[in-house]
Amino acid sequence: MLYLQILYSFTSDDITTTIIPITLFAVVAGPLCNLHRCSHVVFWIWLHLLHFNVANQIIDPQEDGKNKSSRPIPAGLISLEDAVVLRWALIPICLVISACYSSQVFGLSFVLMLFIIFYNELKAHEHWISKNFITAVGYACFEIGSTLIAGKDMSRLEPTAISAICLSLAVFTSTLHAQDFKDVEGDRLIGRQTLPIAFPNLARASMLVALPLWSICLSRVWGMNTLCTLAFTGYAAMVGLRFMTCKTSRAARMSCKLYSVSEVL
Helix, strand or coil: CHHHHHHHHHHHHHHHHHHHHHHHHHHHHCCCCCCHHHHHHHHHHHHHHHHHHHHHHCCCHHHHHHHCCCCCCCCCCCCHHHHHHHHHHHHHHHHHHHHCCCHHHHHHHHHHHHHHHHHCCCCHHHEHHHHHHHHHHHHHHHHHHHHHHHCCCCCCCCHHHHHHHHHHHHHHHHHHHHHHHHHHHHHHHCCCECHHHHCHHHHHHHHHHHHHHHHHHHHHHCCCCHHHHHHHHHHHHHHHHHHHHCCCHHHHHHHHHHHHHHHHC
16 A cells, blocks of 8 residues: 555646546547446556656755655655656556557657656756746657557547647647746756746746737637637636746746646636
């Protein structure tokens, strides 16, 4: 039971911001061929998220000690040495399980493995340009892999799914710094240059502008009626305004969760 608690604690903070949004995306974009396949989608996302999080959290435990002391390594649930072993053991586990679905899913798992190494061991996370690029591509891999598993044919995507993934990638690339506001204190401590640190005013203003504009654009692309468009855009504007006006770490965490909901919508 302790082992399950440790594995869960590596990903617990990302359930509402990553696992649920990507699962819902895959279910709709796939579309989901049967209810049983949903558990496979959730497991595949969780397993690869676990791989990323363990790899990320062993790089600089000092950041977690300052920013997120409840995480398993600073909380003493697992030693750094054991976490390193787990990090490298997860590579073959992810690859083998992905290969059981299709060669395409295996390929995505392999690409994710390379980007995880680039992001962490090769320190792409230290500058906002490389960090945002790797995060956006990695997020797209999560969406493609989970959508393939959800669909009837796990070797190809439906045209609608391809369009949805391309649009999601565009939205995420231009707004993903929303996730960095809550970590500003810890990132500044270790010298990481995220967009909210390098250009704080621009980063906040971009959320207020980009979220409503993307909402209007997506509403037109998917042919939403006027009422849904107003609700969608109004929610996005509210989230963008929160990023502009609510600047504490606690407020940033809530804004990030609300941003994740807007990604699902």
